Amino acid sequence: MTEQTHNFEADTGKILNIVINSLYSDRDIFLRELLSNASDAIHKRKLLGQTQPDILNSAEDEILVAVDDKKKTVEIIDTGIGLNADDLTETLGTIARSGTSSFLDSIEEASDSKNAAKSLIGKFGVGFYSAFMVAEKVVVTTRKAGENGANTWESDGKAGYTITAVSDEHPVGTSIKLFLRKDAKEYADLHKLKGLIKKYSDHIIVPIFVQSKDVEKEQANSAQALWTKSPSEVSEEEYSEFYKASLGAFDEPYITLHNKTEGSIDFTNLLYIPKTAPFDLFEPERKTKISLYINRVFISQDVDGVIPTWLRFVKGILDTTSLDLNVSREMVQNSPRDQKDFEICNETHPL
Known part of the structure; x- marks a missing residue:
């Protein structure tokens, strides 16, 4: 044959x-x-x-x-x-x-x-x-x-x-x-x-x-990403300005978390815990307010598994090059490796 x-x-x-x-x-x-x-x-x-x-x-x-x-x-x-x-x-x-x-x-x-x-x-x-x-x-x-x-x-x-x-x-x-x-x-x-x-x-x-x-x-753009700087280079005023201007907040942040993690998954996060509780804090349908960026380009704010659901009052950004996106770069592909690594990250950087 x-x-x-x-x-x-x-x-x-x-x-x-x-x-x-x-x-x-x-x-x-x-x-x-x-x-x-x-x-x-x-x-x-x-x-x-x-x-x-x-x-x-x-x-x-x-x-x-x-x-x-x-x-x-x-x-x-x-x-x-x-x-x-x-x-x-x-x-x-x-x-x-x-x-x-x-x-x-x-x-x-x-x-x-x-x-x-x-x-x-x-x-x-x-x-x-x-x-x-x-x-x-x-x-x-x-x-x-x-x-x-x-x-x-x-x-x-x-x-x-x-x-x-x-x-x-x-x-x-x-x-x-x-x-x-x-x-x-x-x-x-x-x-x-x-x-x-x-x-x-x-x-x-x-x-x-x-x-x-x-x-x-x-x-038309700011041409800078605050989270790419070292935390030692960022003032409290800059953190507060970003919190209000980019995340639409009206209060002052209670806690600011700025971390860079390298390993099986590389990412930078800039997270804020607000001083004032959101009005819909106890609504089960409330979604997380974490914006996903890939190399400083906004992808989505509707990403599951980044932080636990009970932390849905946290605002901020996650910037990474390690997540798998679909071809249109609109959604994250489901990946057991990524999910496992983010669970580890949550344990490594507890709020």
Whole structure:
């Protein structure tokens, strides 16, 4: 009997349709995904610049979200590493190929590869395609650091894509321009976009600016994550300000717990016990108020098993790179290892 090996065949258009229309439950997430990609691109440029100083950005790194309310477009511009034509084909032209994962593989022998993994966000290679949830057409114009010439990638998310060489005048970095669908015109509202940036990307360590024809360029995120600092570097006033501004509290914290744990699961937590009891403290349906972050990017506030149910009056954040998320990065995958480790953490850092 002769054995034959075959590769799976796939209708790429149908797969992309599934990714666009079925993978994500909330269209708002498209902005989180594109800003995370922009942040990764900037960090990649910095990491590679350690051995190739000529590709470093001579100005301040930033991400700009530009809105045209009349034309109904949203453009995300970064000062990151950029892409050449081959990169565009390999990453944007190949579904589920993560440029970040490939980047980490290429530097895995480097001494700073572990730190690089902690600073980069992308993993699955599908976040970019969330743009098609709100856009009928996406145009990416990009120039790779250290190379001459720029290229434009264009697609409607249905009939493939085109790559065109363009002028050398395009600066190093990437611009992603979304031509909004008729049912997604609300994303041309600068106020709405600022709210989404504050919710999902407020703590990314890259300043995110917004701009429109009627609104001058202004920073929309804080570009800092208080919990990434050493507790000895944070004052009581800073803890209190974060408690009120980021967690929506009105009282002063009774106890503040700021810990970093490394081991089988790495995480940082910043937890607060309030002075004033919540009005629904004894309601069985009250959920925990712990926000889950992955590399400073907000994921969810509806995560079970992080702290015991009876501690549901505790507010705060948990930031980790060790939890397994589903492909859309909206939910935590059930993992006995993670659950066991969190139980150990609760014993290690009792309240």
